[in-house]
Amino acid sequence: MSLPQATPTISNEEFLKFRDFFYRKTGIFFEETKHYFVDKRLVERIQATGNDNFRSYFVMLRFETSGTELQALINLMTVNETYFFREEYQFTCLVNSILEEVVQHKPRNESIRIWSVPSSSGEEPYSLAIYLLEHWPRADDYNIELVASDIDTGILERARQGRYDQRSIQHLPEPLLRKYFTKLNGQYQINADLRNSVEFTLVNITDLAQMRGYRDFDVVFCRNLLIYFDDTSRRIAAESLFNALRPGGFICLGHSESMSRITPLFKVRKFPEAIVYQKPR
Known part of the structure; x- marks a missing residue:
């Protein structure tokens, strides 16, 4: 034996x-x-x-x-802790302040490009899509590209499927659940149109070779990722994110993160709804 x-x-x-x-x-x-x-x-x-x-x-x-x-x-x-409409004040800032400034410098025939990294299981990029449709009156005037990336292949597959439990959708109003989700076996699945509106990709933002493929974004949401890096990795990541933005582009960090403590590359912008960071024009 x-x-x-x-x-x-x-x-x-x-x-x-x-x-x-x-x-x-x-x-x-x-x-x-x-x-x-x-x-x-x-x-x-x-x-x-x-x-x-x-x-x-x-x-x-x-x-x-x-x-x-x-x-x-x-x-x-990797830790994937998120839910729909997390830190909603930044979504409000996006539709009320950031995008209004972005479109001042953009022709109608040019796409607005928004990047969510890390995407985790998809709650953030899908929240962005819903918020734009519900709260930005000019959403139909522009082609909006939503890209969402993560270092975790398993979590990316879950994001593409777009199925969520009660905890993930706890902050969503009931009308939005009915409008954008289908209930399946006790879970809620994002409708196909929204799932198809987000491009999910694999990336390590400290890998300079991989990051060369990410350019010309108008807005980047990179929330609660840099806290997992040391000072050296944070600087590498910040410079990569800087290069991924168009001149005048904006980056939103988590509430406990500060780009000013990492690099002087970005300009601090204080909007009524939130403090964000901008790549100088």
Whole structure:
């Protein structure tokens, strides 16, 4: 009779070795306080891949050529905490102030491009689509392109499906639920027109090569992502976001984030509804 296999353990030295590796690959830095969070997910992947210990798993991870296991690990390590109309005051700022300034410098035949990164499971980009349709009278006058990106392939697939539980839609008024969602098996699914209005893509915003494909956005929503980076990664990400914007474009950060503490590239703009950051014209 074979004995049950012992659960692998992660030493402090192994945690630090993995932390440095993951940081180089993603720009995400785990503090010592995240030791348990990281260990639990590492053990899950060690067992799922048939390895006996961290050492053998880490060798496999470092030398795999497909990137499949690294992506599985990224999907497991990234936190996706969001809901519809989160920090709604920024959506109000978008339709009342930001877009009114954007269109002053844009011909009618030129698209308005808005980027949501990280997209998580889609609540933010779909919130943007709903808010534009409901609250911006000029939405029909322009072609609006909505792009949403994340580093997590699993969460992107969930976003494309657009199915949500009660927690995700808790702040949506009932008329909007009836208008834009269909109830399916206790969940709410965004209607097909809205799902098709958002382009979902995979990106790591600290990867300069990947970020070259993201340009000419008028507005970027990058909320509650930079808090997971260290100072070096934050500067790299901020410069990449700066390059992704058109001159005069705007970026909205999370309420606890400040671009002024990261880089002097952006101009601080204080609108009645929110403080945002602008790429100078």
